[in-house]
Amino acid sequence: MRVALHTKVRADRIEEYEAAHREVPGELVAAIRAAGAKEWTIWRSGTDLFHVLDCEDYARLLAELDRLPVNIAWQARMAELLDVVHDYTAEGADAGLPVVWELP
Numbered sequence: 001m002r003v004a005l006h007t008k009v010r011a012d013r014i015e016e017y018e019a020a021h022r023e024v025p026g027e028l029v030a031a032i033r034a035a036g037a038k039e040w041t042i043w044r045s046g047t048d049l050f051h052v053l054d055c056e057d058y059a060r061l062l063a064e065l066d067r068l069p070v071n072i073a074w075q076a077r078m079a080e081l082l083d084v085v086h087d088y089t090a091e092g093a094d095a096g097l098p099v100v101w102e103l104p
Contacts (some may be wrong), residue, residue, distance in 0.1 A: 003058045004097040005051040008084035014047065017081045027070045035064040047083070059093035 009017045021042065032040065036056035043050045055061045065071040066088045079085050087095050 001056070001058060002052060002054050004099075005053075005086060005095065006084070006097055007049045007051065007082055007086050009044070009047050009049055009081055010083050011047050013081040014044070017078075018044075020077065020081070025070060025074070028074050031065060031068050031070055032061075035061040037061055049082075051086070058096070059090070062088050062092055063090065 038054045038056075040051065040053040071088070075085070075088060086092070
């Protein structure tokens with residue numbers, strides 16, 4: 001399944017956010033893959049961040065990552081940089097952007 005998300009980086013923290021994503025811990029990358037993610041891309045337009053991820057089961061991915069110390073530490077770091085954070089709770093599974101159109 002593909003999931004699109006929207007988060008927002010603080011205007012004064014863009015460079016720090018991008019630098020952090022050049023150094024995502026290997027343990028976190030491995031955990032994201034183990035939780036079922038096949039792909040995850042983030043685009044930035046100004047302070048708006050658009051995520052598209054392809055995973056087996058988004059709710060399961062969130063549940064598995066939510067309790068991992070490496071993800072908890074990463075999310076704490078990201079919370080300092082973001083105005084709108086990625087929600088890893090069970091409610092976050094419903095936070096995806098609705099599909100408006102797809103190329104037939």
